[in-house]
Amino acid sequence: MAGFESLFVCGTGGALTCAAGFACENGACVEEAGCVCPAVYQPVCGQDGRTYSNACAAGCADMPVVHDGECGVDGDPCGGPNDLDCQGRCRYAPSTWSPPFEDATGVCRGYDYCDAPVDCGWLVRPAGPGSWSCEANACNWNPETAWLDFAGFRFQTAHPYANNASDWRQVYLPAGAQKMRLLASGAFDLERNYDWLEVYAWQNNAWVRVQRYTGTTPPGSTDEFAGRYFYLRLATDSSVVKHGFDVTVQYAN
Structure with a gap:
C-alpha cells in the first residue's frame, strides 16, 4: 500500500500525505535516503x-x-x-x-x-x-606500624634516683627489627637540664647519641629511632634528685 500511495502527487495541490519512509519533494513522494553507519564500535x-x-x-x-x-x-x-x-x-x-x-x-x-x-x-x-x-x-x-613489645626489657629507676649515676642498659632488638621507640609508664621526672635519659644508636660503625630526655616530658609514641642496636643511659649530677622514670621498649620490623 505504501508503494502504491507513493505514486501519487503530494503537497498542497495533491492533498495526499506520503507514507512512512517517503518524503514529499516537488509535489511527488520519493523514498527517503536512510542514515546508514558502519558496524564499528568507536564510541x-x-x-x-x-x-x-x-x-x-x-x-x-x-x-x-x-x-x-x-x-x-x-x-x-x-x-x-x-x-x-x-x-x-x-x-x-x-x-x-x-x-x-x-x-x-x-x-x-x-x-x-x-x-x-x-x-x-x-x-x-x-x-x-x-x-x-x-x-x-x-x-x-x-x-600503621605494627609495634611489638621487646619482651623482658624494662628500665626503671629508683624513686627517687641516685646522684652521680651513669646507668647503662643494652637494647639489642631481634633480627629483622628496623626501629625502636620507648614507652613511659607512670610519672616521668628528671631534674631539668641536669639529669638525663639518653638514647644511643649504632650508626656507621659508631655509637651515636640520638636523643636526650629531661624534665617532665616523657618519650613520645612518635619518637622513633632507626636501627637494631641501642643503649639507654641514665645520667645524673650531684645536686637535686627527682622521681625518675619507668620505660619499656617496642620495636617494628
Missing part, C-alpha cells in the same frame, strides 16, 4: 550525555559530540532528569555522593576521588591497620 559521547557507537551514529541523531570514548568519564555530567551514569561515582557537592534532591545534576569523578578522608571509607583497604587520607583529591591508604 563517542554526545552532548546529551549518551554514548553513541560511533561519530556517524551521533551524526544520524543530530547530536554534537563532546569527546571521544564513552560518556561518564571524569568531568562528565551525571544524574539529572536523564539519570546519566558515571564510570566512577557521581559527585553532587563536596563529599556528597547521593542526589540531594530529585533530578539533581552532578559531575563524574573517579572511584578514588575525595574531598575528605571520610569519602574513602567505602574503598577496599589493604590488609593490616591503617587509615585513609585525602591528598590532592585522591584517596591514599596510610598503613
Whole structure:
C-alpha cells in the first residue's frame, strides 16, 4: 500500500500525505535516503550525555559530540532528569555522593576521588591497620606500624634516683627489627637540664647519641629511632634528685 500511495502527487495541490519512509519533494513522494553507519564500535559521547557507537551514529541523531570514548568519564555530567551514569561515582557537592534532591545534576569523578578522608571509607583497604587520607583529591591508604613489645626489657629507676649515676642498659632488638621507640609508664621526672635519659644508636660503625630526655616530658609514641642496636643511659649530677622514670621498649620490623 505504501508503494502504491507513493505514486501519487503530494503537497498542497495533491492533498495526499506520503507514507512512512517517503518524503514529499516537488509535489511527488520519493523514498527517503536512510542514515546508514558502519558496524564499528568507536564510541563517542554526545552532548546529551549518551554514548553513541560511533561519530556517524551521533551524526544520524543530530547530536554534537563532546569527546571521544564513552560518556561518564571524569568531568562528565551525571544524574539529572536523564539519570546519566558515571564510570566512577557521581559527585553532587563536596563529599556528597547521593542526589540531594530529585533530578539533581552532578559531575563524574573517579572511584578514588575525595574531598575528605571520610569519602574513602567505602574503598577496599589493604590488609593490616591503617587509615585513609585525602591528598590532592585522591584517596591514599596510610598503613600503621605494627609495634611489638621487646619482651623482658624494662628500665626503671629508683624513686627517687641516685646522684652521680651513669646507668647503662643494652637494647639489642631481634633480627629483622628496623626501629625502636620507648614507652613511659607512670610519672616521668628528671631534674631539668641536669639529669638525663639518653638514647644511643649504632650508626656507621659508631655509637651515636640520638636523643636526650629531661624534665617532665616523657618519650613520645612518635619518637622513633632507626636501627637494631641501642643503649639507654641514665645520667645524673650531684645536686637535686627527682622521681625518675619507668620505660619499656617496642620495636617494628
